[in-house]
Amino acid sequence: MRKVFMNHVxxxxxxxxxxxxxxxxxxxxxxxxxxxxxxxxxxxxxxTTTLRMVAGxxxxxxxxxxxxxxxxxxxxxxxxxxxMVFQNYALYPHMSVRDNISYAMRVHxxxxxxxxxxxxxxxxxxxxxxxxxxKPRSLSGGQRQRVAIGxxxxxxxxxxxxxxxxxxxxxxxxxxMRTEIKLLQRKLGTTAIYVTHDQMExxxxxxxxxxxxxxxxxxxxxxxxxxxxPINQFVASxxxxxxxxFMEGFxxxxxxVLGDQQVTLSPEDAARLCSATPVIFGIRPEHxxxxxxxxxxxxTPNVVEPLGAHTLILGSLEGQKITVQVxxxxxxxxxxxxxxxxxxxxxHFFNPTSGIRL
Amino acid sequence: MYPVRYEDMVLxxxxxxxxxxxxxxxxxxxxxxxxxxxxxxxxxFQSIRxxxxxxxxxxxxxxxxxxxxxxxxxxxxxxxxxxxxxxxxLQYVIGFTLALTLHHNVRGASLYRVVFLLPMFLAPVCVAxxxxxxxxxxxxxVNDLFxxxxxxxISFLTVPPLAxxxxxxxxxxxxxxxxxxxxxxxxxxxxxxVFEAARVDxxxxxxRFRDITFPMLLPLSIAVIFIRMIEGFKIVDTVxxxxxxxxxxxxxxxxxxxxxxxxxxxxxxxxSALSFMFLxxxxxxxxxxxxxxxxxxxxxx
Numbered sequence: 001m002r003k004v005f006m007n008h009v010x011x012x013x014x015x016x017x018x019x020x021x022x023x024x025x026x027x028x029x030x031x032x033x034x035x036x037x038x039x040x041x042x043x044x045x046x047x048t049t050t051l052r053m054v055a056g057x058x059x060x061x062x063x064x065x066x067x068x069x070x071x072x073x074x075x076x077x078x079x080x081x082x083x084m085v086f087q088n089y090a091l092y093p094h095m096s097v098r099d100n101i102s103y104a105m106r107v108h109x110x111x112x113x114x115x116x117x118x119x120x121x122x123x124x125x126x127x128x129x130x131x132x133x134x135k136p137r138s139l140s141g142g143q144r145q146r147v148a149i150g151x152x153x154x155x156x157x158x159x160x161x162x163x164x165x166x167x168x169x170x171x172x173x174x175x176x177m178r179t180e181i182k183l184l185q186r187k188l189g190t191t192a193i194y195v196t197h198d199q200m201e202x203x204x205x206x207x208x209x210x211x212x213x214x215x216x217x218x219x220x221x222x223x224x225x226x227x228x229x230p231i232n233q234f235v236a237s238x239x240x241x242x243x244x245x246f247m248e249g250f251x252x253x254x255x256x257v258l259g260d261q262q263v264t265l266s267p268e269d270a271a272r273l274c275s276a277t278p279v280i281f282g283i284r285p286e287h288x289x290x291x292x293x294x295x296x297x298x299x300t301p302n303v304v305e306p307l308g309a310h311t312l313i314l315g316s317l318e319g320q321k322i323t324v325q326v327x328x329x330x331x332x333x334x335x336x337x338x339x340x341x342x343x344x345x346x347x348h349f350f351n352p353t354s355g356i357r358l
Numbered sequence: 359m360y361p362v363r364y365e366d367m368v369l370x371x372x373x374x375x376x377x378x379x380x381x382x383x384x385x386x387x388x389x390x391x392x393x394x395x396x397x398x399x400x401x402x403f404q405s406i407r408x409x410x411x412x413x414x415x416x417x418x419x420x421x422x423x424x425x426x427x428x429x430x431x432x433x434x435x436x437x438x439x440x441x442x443x444x445x446x447x448l449q450y451v452i453g454f455t456l457a458l459t460l461h462h463n464v465r466g467a468s469l470y471r472v473v474f475l476l477p478m479f480l481a482p483v484c485v486a487x488x489x490x491x492x493x494x495x496x497x498x499x500v501n502d503l504f505x506x507x508x509x510x511x512i513s514f515l516t517v518p519p520l521a522x523x524x525x526x527x528x529x530x531x532x533x534x535x536x537x538x539x540x541x542x543x544x545x546x547x548x549x550x551x552v553f554e555a556a557r558v559d560x561x562x563x564x565x566r567f568r569d570i571t572f573p574m575l576l577p578l579s580i581a582v583i584f585i586r587m588i589e590g591f592k593i594v595d596t597v598x599x600x601x602x603x604x605x606x607x608x609x610x611x612x613x614x615x616x617x618x619x620x621x622x623x624x625x626x627x628x629x630s631a632l633s634f635m636f637l638x639x640x641x642x643x644x645x646x647x648x649x650x651x652x653x654x655x656x657x658x659x
Contacts, residue, residue, distance in 0.1 A: 057554050078560025090551035094573045094658045103569070104559035148555075155559065 007066075008033040008191045009054060009159055014063035016049055016215075024049060024215035026063055031193060036185050038194045040202035041212035041238070047195045048163055050212070054193060055084050055161050068158060083152035084161040087168060089144040091136040091151070098123075098132045101150045122150040125184070142173045149181065153188065160185065160192040166201065178205055199239050203227070211235050233280060233355035236348060242285045242312065242323045248352065250278045256347075259318030263295035266344045273349060273358060280355075282348035285312065285325040291343040298339040299324070304332055313340075402630035409624040421631035430607050430615065431632075435639060438611040440522060442590035442643075445529035450583055452530065453537025458567070460538070461545040471542075478535035486599035489528045490515070493600075518608035521601050525609065528596055533589070537582055544578040545571070573658045580651040587647060591640050612636050 007030040016024040024046045031037045039047040052058040054065060056077035065073045072080045091100050101122055105115045123129055126146045136144055145165055152160060162181070166174045182205045185192045196202055202209045203223040211218045211226065211234075219231040223239075230236035236244050249258040254270040256263050258281060265273065273279070288297075299322055305312040306328060313324040313332055324340050332338050349358040402421055404414045425431045456474060460467050477485070492498050495513040504512055514520045548571070556566050572579075594613040597603060603610030603618065610618070616636060620629035 055554075055558055057557065076560075077554075077557045080558075082558060084555065084558045086551045086555060088549065088551055090549065090555040092552060092556075092570060104561065107559075107561055107565050107569075151555075151559075161558075 006032060008035070008068060009193065010064075010066040011050075011054070012064045012066070014050075014053060014060045014065060016046070016053060016058065017061040022061075022215070027215075027217055029210065029217065029220070031191060033191055034189045036182065036192045036194065036205060036207045037210065038196060038202040038206035038208075039210045039212060040196055040199055041218075043197055044214075045212040046215035047197075047210075047212050049215075051161055051163055051193055051195045054080075054159070055082055056080050057084075080159075081157050082159045082161050083155050083157040084163065085145070085148050085152050085165045087164040089136070089141075089148045089168075091144060091147055093136055096133050096135060097128060097139070097147050097150075100136070100147055101154055104151070104155055118154045118156075119150075122154045125153075126150050141169050142177060145169065145177065149184070153184070153190075158191065160190050160194075162192065162194040164196055165194075167196070167198070174201075181205065200241060203239065209239075211238060230348070230357060232357055233282070233350040236282055236350070236357070240284055242325070244282050244284045244348070245322045245324075246350075247281045247317065247320050247322070248278070249281045251275055251349075256281050256349075258297075261297060261318070263297060263342060263347075264293075264344060266293040266347070269344070269347065269349070277358075278352050279358065280350040280352050282350060283342060284346065285323045286310075287343045287346035288324045288326060288340045289343050290341045291345060293344040295342045295344050296339050297342050298337055300337050301332055301334050304334055313338075398630045398633060401627055402634055404627045406626040407624060408626060414627075417627065421627050422635070424628070425631055425635055430610070431635070433607060434610045434612045434615040437522065437609055438591055438593070438613075438639075439643070441525050441529060441593065441611065442587055445526045445533070446583060446586045446590055448526070448530040449534045449537050449586055450579070453534045453582075454541050454579070456534070456538045457541035457545055458571075460542055474538050475535045477532045478539070480532065482532065482595040483599060485528060485532050486596040489524065489596075490600055493524050515601050516605050518605060521605070521609045525593075525597060525600060528600070529590065529593065532596075533586060536586065540578065540582050541575065544575050548574055576655060576658060580648075580655065584644065584647060584651075588640060588644065591636070591643070612639065 009031040011027060011029040013026040013028060014024070015022060015026045027050070029050075039050060041047050049058060053060045054067075056072070056075060056079075060073055063073070064071055067080055067082070092103065095103060098119060102115050102119050105118070110118075123132060126149060128143065128146055128150065131139060131143060131147075136147065139147065145168075148165070165181070166177050169177060178201055181194075194201075194205060203226075206223055208220060209223055209226055210220045213234055219226060219235045221229075226235060226239045230239060233246065237246070247258050249256045251257075251265070251273045252262070253275055254265050256265060256279065263281075297317065299313075299315040299317040301313045301315040303314040305314070308328065310325050311328050311330060311332070313326060315322050315324065326332070326340060330340075350356065351358060401414075403416060403418060405412065405417045405420070406414045460471055460474070464470070493500050493514040495501060495511050495515070498514075500514070501511055512520065514524050552570060552574075553566060556570055561569070592613055593611050594617060597609060597611050597614050598617070601609045603614050607615075612632075613636065616629055616632040619625050619632055
């Protein structure tokens, strides 16, 4: 039995510099045993570098990395008992699907019967029965990624590392695969670290999400907490689709003044926020709806996008762009001013200079 | 009938004008390459001697028969084949090793990259002249090196096995850079994530080379060896300078044999026939090599 550690993977003050430029300032992160942790952020935020440091493909410039309580900071990638799934699949092009999956075990002298058993299981689990003798080049992107996942899981590693494994697949397949990966990970109970730039992937797959920006961890929380209680304006804008609307304004006697319009605050917010403070008012497109703490805003629609389940209005309000999600039966015409309800219990307020949520 | 569209007319014009572009190139090839080849083929069936001049006489396959029955011809094939096989093998092994070393970014790799390529830029005649001095039986530094260890003076270029060894060394020294250049380009074109996947899977460096790098570069390796083989068969200047084919004809290569027939005996018919025999020999060796390579490739396909 593998010993269960509360904190399976730990990063202590890990930093990374490339030629004198610090791309990742010292960061701390602990990943619990069996947890599915997603690192998300815009490109260049250091999420892939962080993952590669855990894998050992990049050396940490400072700090310690612990896996199951063992300091692996200076260990070679092979000595860390991780397996990794890459963005471009990284299959051995001259080996068949079966050989790709079994290669590492054959090199390490695992018994033939054991190899056959594990490869058989993986192939069945991933639905690759019909392709075992094919070469990667005659497989589709989704099948290749499945082979790569199979290659990672047959080794029964301590930690799975995923580096944007779905970003080369088409949209439909991506949705299918993310469910498959999630189910697989839950079934195996293996700790997983998953890197993506797609917040939707992060939200749907993660037990906990790490939002990163410019090498710094902005917030680590469950998907729903990130959505409901973003720590700052960056996290608020990054999580959720379509993105949250932000408008400059100030608090005045239980209302927010946005240009020449006013919306009434919910009682909790009114009690909390001091009068006359300038704020960034944030509201998600889906929170333009009727509720107990309702207010109204009028705006000029520029484009109306009927999506079936709901309709998106891309409009302008006091010279600022705004996206509103309304019921499909909502009567709206481009360029004709309309009034939309707004659920003030879902409103967020941010400090205009620091971006921190008030 | 459909009306003729303007676009179609333009297209037709373009299609017609393509001949204008092809013909000059085709004519040039015809004049400078095809015509001499056909002329040489005709000459090879004749007996032509320039000095003393003898009027051309059609002799059919006599020239070829004479070549095939001469021991000198078979000797030159053997010499050429030995030099080519050993030197190309060494070039490939040393070249690939150097390319791997350079690829893994040793300190000062960019300096080595330039230095390693230098021999390739020298004219073979110069290389041969330098080698002749290096391997001089009395004055050469290589000889000095051996005499330090108490060996008597070695006449490198007058003992047949040693002379061939010197030729192999010179060929290897000059053409290993070519292998380095191409194999390095091949290595740099390989996807890096495949090797990262292998590293994460705890595959040792030797197994990574044996199971991943080598098979992935196999098609390139086959092409590189093929090019070096064909080029190797053409060796003439190095041998001409270093040994002149001697002692006797023991280091005479095919091309040098043809040169001696043509420019020492001025026996043009014989020389042309020899050139065609050379072509046949290269085709035979090339085909055997490619067939063997094909079998190896199939194992990995």
